[in-house]
Amino acid sequence: MIEMAIAETAVEQPTATSRVSGALHRVRSWEGIGLLSVLVLLYVVLSVRSPVFLTTDNQLSILQNAAFFGIVAFAMTLVIVAGEIDISVGSMAALSSSMLGVFVVKHGVPMPLAVLLVLLAAAAIGAFAGAMRAYFGVPTFIATLALYLALKGLAQLLTNNFPLPIDQEEFFYWGDGRFLGVPVPALYLIGTFVVLIVIAKYTVFGRSIYAVGGNAKSANLSGINVRRIKILVMMIVAVAAAITGLLQTALLASGNSTIAVGLEFDAIAATIIGGAALSGGKGSIVGTVMGVLFIAALLNGMVLLNVNPYAQQVVRGAVVLVAVLVNVWRTRKTSLE
Amino acid sequence: MDVVVPVLECRNLTKRYGTVQALTDVDFTLRRGEVRALLGKNGAGKSTLVNLVSGAVQPDSGTIRLNGKDVRWDGPGAARSGGISVVHQEFSLVPGLTVAENITMGRWSSRLGFIDQERLQDDARRALDQLGEDIPLWQLVGSLPIAQQQLVEIAKALVDNPDVLILDEPTSALNASEVEVLLALVRRLAATGVSVIYVSHRMNEIPLVADAMTVFRDGREVATLGIGEASPERVAAMIAGEVTDVAAAVYHDRSDAPVALSVRGLAVDGVLEDVSFDLHEGEVLGIAGFLGSGRTELLEAIFGLRHDVRGSVWVNGKEVRGRRPRKMLARRVAMTSEDRKGAGIVPAMGTGENVLLTARSRVLPKIWLRRRAESRLQADTIDKLAIRTSSPAQEVGTLSGGNQQKAVIGRALAAEMRVLLLDEPTRGIDVHAKAQVYALIRELAAAGHSAIFVSSELEEMPLVCDRVVVLRAGRSREVLTGAESNAERILALTMKEDD
Numbered sequence: 001m002i003e004m005a006i007a008e009t010a011v012e013q014p015t016a017t018s019r020v021s022g023a024l025h026r027v028r029s030w031e032g033i034g035l036l037s038v039l040v041l042l043y044v045v046l047s048v049r050s051p052v053f054l055t056t057d058n059q060l061s062i063l064q065n066a067a068f069f070g071i072v073a074f075a076m077t078l079v080i081v082a083g084e085i086d087i088s089v090g091s092m093a094a095l096s097s098s099m100l101g102v103f104v105v106k107h108g109v110p111m112p113l114a115v116l117l118v119l120l121a122a123a124a125i126g127a128f129a130g131a132m133r134a135y136f137g138v139p140t141f142i143a144t145l146a147l148y149l150a151l152k153g154l155a156q157l158l159t160n161n162f163p164l165p166i167d168q169e170e171f172f173y174w175g176d177g178r179f180l181g182v183p184v185p186a187l188y189l190i191g192t193f194v195v196l197i198v199i200a201k202y203t204v205f206g207r208s209i210y211a212v213g214g215n216a217k218s219a220n221l222s223g224i225n226v227r228r229i230k231i232l233v234m235m236i237v238a239v240a241a242a243i244t245g246l247l248q249t250a251l252l253a254s255g256n257s258t259i260a261v262g263l264e265f266d267a268i269a270a271t272i273i274g275g276a277a278l279s280g281g282k283g284s285i286v287g288t289v290m291g292v293l294f295i296a297a298l299l300n301g302m303v304l305l306n307v308n309p310y311a312q313q314v315v316r317g318a319v320v321l322v323a324v325l326v327n328v329w330r331t332r333k334t335s336l337e
Numbered sequence: 338m339d340v341v342v343p344v345l346e347c348r349n350l351t352k353r354y355g356t357v358q359a360l361t362d363v364d365f366t367l368r369r370g371e372v373r374a375l376l377g378k379n380g381a382g383k384s385t386l387v388n389l390v391s392g393a394v395q396p397d398s399g400t401i402r403l404n405g406k407d408v409r410w411d412g413p414g415a416a417r418s419g420g421i422s423v424v425h426q427e428f429s430l431v432p433g434l435t436v437a438e439n440i441t442m443g444r445w446s447s448r449l450g451f452i453d454q455e456r457l458q459d460d461a462r463r464a465l466d467q468l469g470e471d472i473p474l475w476q477l478v479g480s481l482p483i484a485q486q487q488l489v490e491i492a493k494a495l496v497d498n499p500d501v502l503i504l505d506e507p508t509s510a511l512n513a514s515e516v517e518v519l520l521a522l523v524r525r526l527a528a529t530g531v532s533v534i535y536v537s538h539r540m541n542e543i544p545l546v547a548d549a550m551t552v553f554r555d556g557r558e559v560a561t562l563g564i565g566e567a568s569p570e571r572v573a574a575m576i577a578g579e580v581t582d583v584a585a586a587v588y589h590d591r592s593d594a595p596v597a598l599s600v601r602g603l604a605v606d607g608v609l610e611d612v613s614f615d616l617h618e619g620e621v622l623g624i625a626g627f628l629g630s631g632r633t634e635l636l637e638a639i640f641g642l643r644h645d646v647r648g649s650v651w652v653n654g655k656e657v658r659g660r661r662p663r664k665m666l667a668r669r670v671a672m673t674s675e676d677r678k679g680a681g682i683v684p685a686m687g688t689g690e691n692v693l694l695t696a697r698s699r700v701l702p703k704i705w706l707r708r709r710a711e712s713r714l715q716a717d718t719i720d721k722l723a724i725r726t727s728s729p730a731q732e733v734g735t736l737s738g739g740n741q742q743k744a745v746i747g748r749a750l751a752a753e754m755r756v757l758l759l760d761e762p763t764r765g766i767d768v769h770a771k772a773q774v775y776a777l778i779r780e781l782a783a784a785g786h787s788a789i790f791v792s793s794e795l796e797e798m799p800l801v802c803d804r805v806v807v808l809r810a811g812r813s814r815e816v817l818t819g820a821e822s823n824a825e826r827i828l829a830l831t832m833k834e835d836d
Contacts, residue, residue, distance in 0.1 A: 203705060204706065207706065208694075214685050214686055215679070218679075218680050218682060218694075219683070222666075222695040223666035281683065
């Protein structure tokens, strides 16, 4: 809903009635309305089928699980809107977990400093991928495919593929603790959402991402620093992946090179379900929120309903395909008008 | 010639696009082996006729008869196999495939799933033979020079043995000697019985290649004449029609005003040799020259879009070294591209936001968007340029070409740019919108802005420009002032031979 309130750019002072009818019109023409309906439908179906689904505890656990790919999905939205992609986020998360383990366990680095080092390393790696794209024209799909392999390997090298137990009570709190009854990772999810939606909607940088993804040549002629935008979005998603890795590390209480397998799939899927176009220029954080909640609720519901784990995979794949079909169909409809 | 059924016979063809009447009641008849030139301004109806005949779009009413039989194509593929092939202005070749593969694309036959290379080579060879050209069949098209690619393109159209071959601006990318080769080739094809519809802007080619010509204006056929039936002046008048609706610009002598932008000895290898001129404050300077004379490259060189540039550019008396778009914008010099869709607008963004792209972090705050300041600037700009949009939020991609162009110019104005480099700002927009763009540029000049105006439509020059620089063979040549800069005179100078 935030999106609609912001979409209002009326110059004249609207009257109360025109404001209401305007709001109604925006609700109807809002792109996310279809996804929202599907999300509500999913909730209704799952609540009817499983008595546990709508309980506060279960909803909070959905939110906690959503955090483990949602934070990356929000950042991924910016990357995809910019017309790029990052498929190395899973490996990035695994590497940050391993790095934290090595720093803390093997070298006795204080936790806050170790976290800072990990985030800086992630930002540097993201900047590297972005620079490969911006300065050498290497497509981000290829650059991050290389990183997907290399970072994973690096994580395993660092840890010899053994978990490094981190024995710190207060660190564990960051992964599985609760603040005012809300799981801490869920708070991270909400925090990331707020920060990124503000960036996307209210900053010159955020709007420039849309301009670059919508038409990079035009953005360049308009004086937007296209290279800097591309590098920055790749840095943001790498840091988001590192944060995800750190949260998982806290949850498992060990530095681990085997975490976050398939993270890129859920993050990209949530973004696409949320209405972003891989060709760039189109997509919204609000859409991605719904994509994230949809996937998280679906996974949770399938577990509650005892769906065969292999069948779950098929369902996840089908959902992505259907979402893309719906988007394509809708763009075609509007372009015909 | 005995009385035979014409190859192509169109009756009462009519086509509307939304509110635009693209073609009204057009009759068009073509004999076997005839070369017919289609003449007319942009938007006069030439392309619409071509699209209807070649099945790209369906007529609203009217009939098309091919060899005496009524036809109704449901797509370009059907028209092609039915006997009508088109060579479009934009190449449709795949650079990574060989000449033979390109020529036979879409009709590759296979044996047990393997491409029948022999058949493919035979077909391609036959098409090239009909052209009388010899290009190695195995060569990758991407490695051929443009002129040869054009020949491959034509061979590709011949492979289906068309009755009618449509050539849309076939010479626009060719130099003089290549044009000669192509014209001779068209004559040869006609002699083999192929009928040719030849669409061109280049008046001087028509008598060399065509038997007759049809002139279009505002979606109607003005006249069909044999070559030699009308003087070039009369044909030009028929193409132009009444031009009283746009008043010629009053020429302003700005040579006393300070120099806003000056260019000294600008050179780009293979395109520009030595270009120098001064642009004064409040002046509109036209750049005239043939396609390929380096007009676009010149603007790109000034604006810092190229890195292979020698020579110097001065803004307000200071040389700008290491030019990049952002550096030029910081000096309040903006450029609009000739490729409005590809490099001008961001189609999926709102019109208002499109207008602000340059203003942001320049005249608007650096980091945070200020909603009130933004909507005020959006509304001001949209209002000042009379951009027709339902609201600033309407996606700019859904506007008409003229309004898109105004939005692109508006982007520079919203950011308070002083010097505008306008590359073909009137390309592909309707006559009414063109007049608005001319008026806009004149108003800006009166307000002290300077502009460089590049257009391939020479008749626009005297309407907009105070002075016109003629570009020929990579050098800036004559400078025409005010009334001297009429279309005929510019045309003569752009075609002049220097050696």
